[in-house]
Amino acid sequence: MIKLISFFGSRGLKIVKAENQYVWDDKDNKYLDLHAGHGVAFLGHNNKIVIEYLIKQMNEVMTLTPAFETPIREEMLRELSDLVPTNFNNVFLQNSGAEAVELALKVARKITKRKKFIAFKNSFHGRTFGALSVTWNKKYREPFEPLLDVEFLTFNSVEELKKINEDVAAVIVEPIQGEGGVNPATPEFMKALREVTKEKGALLIVDEVQTGFGRTGKVWAFQHFGIEPDIFTAGKAIGGGFPVSAVFMPDWIAQNLEEGDHGSTYGSNPLAAAAVTGASKVLKTFNVPEQARLKGETFIKLLRENLSEFRSVREIRGMGLMIGVDLRFNPSLAINIMQQERVIALKAGITTIRFLPPYMITTEDMEWALNAARRGIIETERKKTSV
Numbered sequence: 001m002i003k004l005i006s007f008f009g010s011r012g013l014k015i016v017k018a019e020n021q022y023v024w025d026d027k028d029n030k031y032l033d034l035h036a037g038h039g040v041a042f043l044g045h046n047n048k049i050v051i052e053y054l055i056k057q058m059n060e061v062m063t064l065t066p067a068f069e070t071p072i073r074e075e076m077l078r079e080l081s082d083l084v085p086t087n088f089n090n091v092f093l094q095n096s097g098a099e100a101v102e103l104a105l106k107v108a109r110k111i112t113k114r115k116k117f118i119a120f121k122n123s124f125h126g127r128t129f130g131a132l133s134v135t136w137n138k139k140y141r142e143p144f145e146p147l148l149d150v151e152f153l154t155f156n157s158v159e160e161l162k163k164i165n166e167d168v169a170a171v172i173v174e175p176i177q178g179e180g181g182v183n184p185a186t187p188e189f190m191k192a193l194r195e196v197t198k199e200k201g202a203l204l205i206v207d208e209v210q211t212g213f214g215r216t217g218k219v220w221a222f223q224h225f226g227i228e229p230d231i232f233t234a235g236k237a238i239g240g241g242f243p244v245s246a247v248f249m250p251d252w253i254a255q256n257l258e259e260g261d262h263g264s265t266y267g268s269n270p271l272a273a274a275a276v277t278g279a280s281k282v283l284k285t286f287n288v289p290e291q292a293r294l295k296g297e298t299f300i301k302l303l304r305e306n307l308s309e310f311r312s313v314r315e316i317r318g319m320g321l322m323i324g325v326d327l328r329f330n331p332s333l334a335i336n337i338m339q340q341e342r343v344i345a346l347k348a349g350i351t352t353i354r355f356l357p358p359y360m361i362t363t364e365d366m367e368w369a370l371n372a373a374r375r376g377i378i379e380t381e382r383k384k385t386s387v
C-alpha cells in the first residue's frame with residue numbers, strides 16, 4: 001500500500017475525534033491538546049461558528065479564483081477591516097504560512113529593487129525555497145542550497161542591526177520566535193529595527209503566522225511593541241482550522257503590484273474566505289485576545305510557581321498563550337511522558353517544551369498540563385542522573 005512520506009516523526013496516536021481543547025484517540029482516551037496542529041486550532045478544534053460558515057459556503061460555491069467576486073469575500077474584508085490597523089487595507093489569501101512569506105519577500109524585491117534579505121538566528125519562516133532561505137536552522141537549509149542571499153543577525157541584538165544597509169530589500173522577523181524556542185523580542189529591539197529599516201529604505205516584514213490572531217494577548221503581536229511593519233503575514237489560527245494564510249500591506253506598497261506579479265490556484269478561494277470570516281467573528285465575539293492574555297498570565301504563573309525549583313528548568317517564558325518551558329536538556333523524553341499523561345505538547349528549539357493551547361483552556365486543564373510536565377521533568381532528571 002502507498003505510504004505517507006515520513007517528514008514528521010510519528011507521535012504514535014490515531015486521533016479520531018476533536019472538540020475545543022481536546023482530542024480523542026481510537027481507544028477513546030481524551031487528551032488535552034497543547035500542540036493544536038502547531039497552533040492552528042487556537043480557536044478550538046471544530047469551532048462551531050467556523051464550521052457553520054464553511055458548510056454554508058460549501059453549499060453555495062466552493063471554488064472560484066479571485067477573478068470572480070463573491071458575497072463571502074466582501075463579508076471577509078469587512079470583518080478583517082476591524083482587526084488590522086487602518087492603513088493595512090490590502091490583503092491576499094493563500095494556503096500556508098510559507099506561501100505568505102514567499103509573497104512578502106517577492107513584494108519586497110519588487111518595491112525596493114534590491115536583492116538581499118536579513119533574518120535572525122533561530123528564525124523559522126517555512127520550507128519553500130524563499131521561506132527556507134530566511135529560516136535559520138542549517139538542518140532544514142543545507143541540503144537545498146543554494147538559496148536566496150540572506151544574512152542572519154543575532155535576535156534581540158540592537159548592536160547588530162547596524163549591519164542593515166542600503167542593499168537590503170527587507171528584514172523579516174517573528175515578534176516571538178516560535179519554532180526557534182519561544183523567544184520574545186524585546187521592545188528596544190523591535191523599535192530599533194523599525195527605525196533602522198525606515199532609515200535604510202528596507203521593508204520590515206513581521207511574520208505573524210504563529211503569533212497572530214490573538215494568541216499573544218493582542219490581535220497582532222507587533223502591537224505589543226508600539227510599532228507597525230510595512231508588511232505582515234498571518235496563518236495558522238486565522239482560518240480556525242482551515243488551511244489559509246494572509247499577507248497584509250498598505251496602499252503605498254500594494255499600488256506597485258500588477259496583475260501577474262503573483263497568483264495561486266486556490267489563493268483567496270471562497271472556502272478560505274468563509275473560514276477567515278467565521279474565525280474573525282469568533283475572535284471578536286469572545287474577545288479572544290483578552291482571554292489569551294489573562295489565561296496566559298495564569299498559566300505562566302502556575303508553571304513558574306511550580307516548576308522553577310527543578311534544577312533542569314532554565315526558564316519559563318512567553319506571551320499570552322504562547323509559552324515555553326526551557327530545560328537544560330533535550331525535552332523529547334519529557335514530551336513523551338506528558339503524552340502518557342494525555343497532554344500533547346510540542347518541542348521548540350533544542351531544549352524547549354512549547355505550549356500553544358486553544359484559547360478556551362481552563363484552569364483545570366492548566367493543572368493537568370502542569371502535573372504532566374512535572375512528571376516529565378522528574379523522570380527525565382532521574383534518567384539523566386542514572387545514566
Ligand SMILES: Cc1ncc(COP(=O)(O)O)c(C=O)c1O
Pocket residue numbers: 038095096097098099101124125126127174178179207208209210211235236
Ligand atoms: C513564524 C512562522 N512562519 C511561517 C511558518 C510556515 O507556515 P506553514 O507551515 O503553514 O507553511 C511557520 C510554521 O510554523 C511559522 O511558525
